Amino acid sequence: MTLDIRPFDEAEIDEYHELRLALYRHDFPELPTPTREATVSTLSRHGDRLLWTARRDQRVVGKVSVLLLDDNEHLAVVDVAVLPELRRQGIGTALLDFVLPHVRDRGCTVVEGGYVKLDGPGGSWTRNRGFREVQSTILQILELGEVDRARWAVDTPEGYELVRWRGHVPDELVASYAEARRAIADAPWGESAEHPPDWTVERVRRIEVERREQGIDLRTVAAVDTHGTVVGLTEAEARPKDPTRLMQGDTVVLKAHRGHGLGVAMKAELLRWFTAEHGALEQAWTRTAAANTYMADVNHRLGFATVGRYGAVAGPIGTIGSEFRPIVGSDGGNPDCYAG
Template sequence: MLDVRLFDADRASDADWDALHELQFSACRLDSPERPPMTRQETIFGVRAPQIQAGEQLVWTAHRDDRLVARAIVTLPGDGNEQLALVRLHVHPDVRRQGIGTEFFRALEPMLRARGRTRAEGWNLTPGGPGESWAQRLGFRIVHTAVLQIMELSEVDRRRWDIAVPAGYRLMRWVGAAPESLVSAYAKARAAIGDAPLGKSEFGAPDWSVDRVRRIEASYRERGIEHRTVVAVSSAGEVVGLTELEARPLLPERLHQGDTAVLAAHRGRGLGLAMKSEMLRWFTTDRPRVAQIWTGTGAANTHMIAVNHRLGFATVRTGSVVSREL
């Protein structure tokens, strides 16, 4: 019988963090050997200051005989995705194939339904790996494939980022809050991410509004995350594209890419490449200690993947997305 608890970051002891990190480190080494090993800072940050734009996050742990044997990080998105619970469930490698993953998921189900969620999706499962078999046994279907891309700054020739801005556009940039004069055009442009391929995942582009933009900016501020934006502005003064990159406290050696999107009428003109190049030059000049940049996108998103390769990213991992009604 599993003892399932909500993990309370404010009350967790050093021993609780140690156990959580040991589980995540061991699982990551086994399940995602392509990515750099999980650090303790990453464990702490992942719980304390999760992916800000994804929504509220809860962490549950499962214990057997008082030993931590599994944990689930669950994101509850808002702004149009209120039916979904995004679940990342890992069982400690020492105790797999003993029914723990199944029992844990079944214990989570009513708690997710109680929070109004009717569908669960799991992201970043190893194709052909244990997660897919386990999920399919529970009735999940594979609905999408995504890739993780990493740029090693020590290896990249930064001349790749010397990209001219296409004629008829100018770039603007800010740290933190969007200027009042642009925020409503910026909120409108953010909807362009809705065209990114997500397969049959039910996750849709959030409903963007000035209110959502300002709420997200406030969350970044509260958590001490430096969030930078570069936008492309047309000669008519319309925001037609954007890219975001963030620096998380506790992880000074790494930057994380957010959305990059260009409005449909302005695609194919090199704006994505120009905005991302500007961002890379700007952020890495200000933060010389950064060693890596991480980004993720759909495996079918050939244009984004090609832009990233041109800038110096390498594709390091492919992960499946599974989905099932709750």
């Protein structure tokens, strides 16, 4: 039966949302199912995102999306998904094969997938299509209606001041803020091919404009030392079409200032500030490398619970999809590939 793969059209938003609901219920039962607004919000998300849907007999049966990241021209972050009841019929592979020439034409050499349950169908499929695990991540969620907010009553460590802003970094801090953001390179990246972006003042200002144009409430809490230099920061965003969910962004503390409690103090202040002004918020979400135990512990202290563990997988273009040929008997071969 033929598969009709076309660019996503806004007229199919309801069917696309139904597909997402089916996927969440089947593959991610640990997560709340997305609202229609949240689905719309993911569609308008920042970055260069390309999305196609696949139809069979007029019905939306799968999707593939590609996210192209700043300063990562070699990399395509791809997400393939198929209706649970129509799996093992080659639809997932057809979607991946369809998208590979598109990303190759854009100069990408590596494909990565982010949220894969390695012990589920996503893990079996990605291994059988030439991907290997490059990073393990955890998702942590804070239930804002249930948390004991006394956890957020944290003193600011001596010798530092917490400075906060909405949307626009104050001019006198922007240079050291951009510099501090580079410290995200210290986070464990596993074997992911993704490079941390090149943080410059221009990049900071460009992102501020993008967020403002999208109506996103982006807030930052920074730790500033006695010289007036930003030595740590944390940020989160509330998106207009996803009003119940706060999305945590980067948190960093420069090496020389770690171990003083700045991470907890900054994040606690950010939570106090957002929740005071966004009454509709129900949850805060954050994702971090499983190896990043310091960050995970900070989040636990503030009331976050770890709800899921996911793998990031990657493969070079030319060796993935239906082109993948396992090398039977070599050390690199995956036992799953010999099955059947």
